Amino acid sequence: MSRSLARLRLRLAATLRRRLLGPVVGRLPQAVMRSVAEHSLRPSLAAHLAAVGPGEEASLEHYGFPADYPPAFRRDKAFDPLPMLTLHDVCVSPSSGLVWLPGGELLQESVGSLNSLLMHPVWQEELLGPVTVLGAGPPVIVHPTAAYYHWLLEILPNTLHLLRAWPGARVLTQSRPPRFVTDGLAHVLGQATDQVVRAEGPVRVSQLQLRPREEFSGFVRTADRQILRAAFQDVLDSAAPDASGALYISRAHTPRRAVCNEPALEQALAARGVTVIYAEQLGLTEQVRLFAGATAVVALHGAGLANLVWCRPGTRVLEVFPEGVFNDCYARLAFSQQLDYTYLRLESPEVPVNAVVTAVHDWIEPRSRLPAD
Numbered sequence: 001m002s003r004s005l006a007r008l009r010l011r012l013a014a015t016l017r018r019r020l021l022g023p024v025v026g027r028l029p030q031a032v033m034r035s036v037a038e039h040s041l042r043p044s045l046a047a048h049l050a051a052v053g054p055g056e057e058a059s060l061e062h063y064g065f066p067a068d069y070p071p072a073f074r075r076d077k078a079f080d081p082l083p084m085l086t087l088h089d090v091c092v093s094p095s096s097g098l099v100w101l102p103g104g105e106l107l108q109e110s111v112g113s114l115n116s117l118l119m120h121p122v123w124q125e126e127l128l129g130p131v132t133v134l135g136a137g138p139p140v141i142v143h144p145t146a147a148y149y150h151w152l153l154e155i156l157p158n159t160l161h162l163l164r165a166w167p168g169a170r171v172l173t174q175s176r177p178p179r180f181v182t183d184g185l186a187h188v189l190g191q192a193t194d195q196v197v198r199a200e201g202p203v204r205v206s207q208l209q210l211r212p213r214e215e216f217s218g219f220v221r222t223a224d225r226q227i228l229r230a231a232f233q234d235v236l237d238s239a240a241p242d243a244s245g246a247l248y249i250s251r252a253h254t255p256r257r258a259v260c261n262e263p264a265l266e267q268a269l270a271a272r273g274v275t276v277i278y279a280e281q282l283g284l285t286e287q288v289r290l291f292a293g294a295t296a297v298v299a300l301h302g303a304g305l306a307n308l309v310w311c312r313p314g315t316r317v318l319e320v321f322p323e324g325v326f327n328d329c330y331a332r333l334a335f336s337q338q339l340d341y342t343y344l345r346l347e348s349p350e351v352p353v354n355a356v357v358t359a360v361h362d363w364i365e366p367r368s369r370l371p372a373d
Contacts, residue, residue: 032106032114036085036212044103048088055161055211056082056223063335073328077219084165085109085210086139092208093126094199095174097144097155099210100127109212110142116217131202139166139207140197143173145181148280148303149329150217156184157224158211160231163188166209168195175200183284188231218329225309225336232310235288241312243293246274246364249304253278259300259322259351268353269298272364279304296363298356305330313338316363320356321345 033039037052058081065073092099092110098117099110104127111117134140141162146155163169171185175198189195214221229236248269251258259265266276274296279287291297291310298318299305308317308330317339319330323346334341344359346352 031104032108032117034108034114036107036109037083044101044105048090048101049085050088050207051084051086053084053086053165055084056221059221061219061222061336063332065331065335072326073331077216077332079214079219079221082212084162085208085212087208087210089204089206090208091131091202091204092140092142092172093144093202094142094172095145096126097142097213098126099142099208102204107210109215110210112213112217113215126202129201131204132199134172134197134199134203134205136206137170138195139169139209140172140205141166141169141209143171143181143185145174145177148180149306151181151184152306153220153224153228153309153333154213154217156188156231157221157228158213160188160227161211161223162209164227169209170197171195172197172199172203172205174198180284187235187285218327218332220309220333220336222336228309232285232288235285236292236310239289239292241293242295244275244290245294246296246298246360247290247294248274248276249297249299249302249307250276250278251300251302251304253280254302259320259346259349261350261353262300265351265353265356268357269360269364272357272361274298274360274364277304279307296360298360300351301325301327301330306333308333308337308339311337311339314340316340316360317342318356318360319343320351322351323347323349 033045036045036049039045040049040052059079061077061079063075065075087099090099090101097110099107106117108114108117141159143159144155145151159171171189173181173185173196185196186193248266250262250266252262270276277290282290287307288310291307292312294311294315296316297308297311300320300322305319317334319341321343326345331341331343342359344356
């Protein structure tokens with residue numbers, strides 16, 4: 001194909017996309033504002049921007065991985081400042097958290113990154129559908145739904161920071177959120193659950209309080225871990241240091257990234273005193289209490305490891321990466337929490353049961369040799 005023909009085909013595709021999807025969705029990513037502060041002088045945004053208040057300062061996190069860990073374990077992360085934004089007359093999705101102006105421009109900071117926006121067509125569908133006007137009342141904080149890791153370590157801390165600044169704000173969430181979202185809001189709000197507003201689809205609100213989402217999802221600020229633990233301090237304090245013993249987080253009911261012989265691994269660990277848990281079947285406060293009382297955690301790479309944020313310093317952790325799977329997000333979380341972390345990478349679809357049992361032998365057999373807090 002010649003270069004001129006390729007250029008013609010691209011222009012034709014872009015024109016067709018704009019005609020089919022409209023001036024906003026059809027022009028992604030041109031319709032996206034990367035930073036509210038950066039575009040604050042743009043007239044279309046200035047009319048809806050009431051304030052850019054102070055939030056988190058810029059910071060640098062260091063993750064102290066051993067020198068022999070491969071470079072895939074990232075050692076440092078520079079965090080940009082995070083402002084507190086007050087917006088007037090904007091549209092927001094209770095399921096994704098996406099915020100956009102009535103004129104159509106999208107605020108990237110509401111979802112984190114442009115990549116996230118482009119990779120989730122459901123957000124594009126929301127822009128083409130109807131928008132309901134939310135009645136007058138206190139300012140609104142959007143509390144969207146996400147996979148457990150991102151909800152627990154990104155969305156919930158954002159909501160906690162915003163509620164600290166605007167304690168009487170309404171909390172907007174989708175009409176039928178997962179159990180962990182319901183549990184989390186019930187614990188955080190206590191008797192003030194009437195602050196929760198549920199909506200099926202996008203709504204237009206008169207005042208929205210927004211703390212930007214991290215552009216690089218998976219990196220967790222110290223301030224976010226601290227405010228999260230503070231919100232559940234009563235549950236953490238109620239857990240005895242070694243009450244849970246050693247835990248294995250099963251993926252039996254979440255087959256994605258599982259290994260074919262996981263039942264054999266569960267059986268071998270259970271025979272040595274390890275408690276096999278199914279985190280997705282537990283209430284949120286039950287998970288908090290369980291991990292706060294754990295002496296050791298063994299798991300395949302998966303969302304249940306987000307609960308390492310509740311563990312006490314020194315808790316031993318073995319993360320098993322299935323064949324072809326790697327992400328250092330839980331390793332960074334473990335080192336940030338001062339946990340005793342190690343990992344095992346698999347080179348076949350099966351987990352070497354004996355190797356895992358041997359690796360954690362001193363943690364789990366006999367029970368009296370488990371590390372004390």
